[in-house]
Amino acid sequence: MMKGSNLVCDICDNEVAEEDEFCMKCGNLFLENVNCSLDDGNSAIGVCVICAEPFCKKHGKRYYTTFFCDEHSHYESYQGMARVHGESDPTNMDYFKSCLEQEGLHPFIYSRKTSPISLGGPSYSLFRASGEFNGHLINELKLMVPFTEVLIAEKLIADLNSSEE
DSSP states (O other): OEETTEEEOTTTOOEEOTTOSBOTTTOOBOSSSOBOSSOTTSBOOEEOTTTOOEEOTTTEEEETTEEEEGGGTTOOEETTEEEEEEESOHHHHHHHHHHHHHTTOOOEEEEOOOOTTTSSSTTOOSOOOOSEETTEETTOEEEEEEGGGHHHHHHHHHHHHHHHO
16 A cells, blocks of 8 residues: 555555565565465465464464464564563663663563652552453563564573573
């Protein structure tokens, strides 16, 4: 699809290059007759935004506008980024973020907590929920990276965790 003089993805409106085979933001496949990477007999319907492999409807699924393979469908995602680490210690989170940045990655720390200075008092918060929701801690800090950096970031974090033990 054309938007002005630029090409954009039909599904997510992300700007794409003419030579792109798929949209890196949502996994929309631009080519026809591409085989599924797990099942040669089936045509791919999308490309997993995490592993960049094509998959058929038997091995992959679109969640809202983003396509994931079955193996990577568990990722918590938001605006082209996926959660690679979570905890409640801001110092540790800053350390992991810094280590990923040193490796040329683009991490972002997402927090649902409200700052005590934002609404007047140390005990006041619009969002007080804690505990678990759908297998994820609600009050955790989340380290997010762009989809294309997830596998690299997870390996770096695993290496950092194993070196601390």
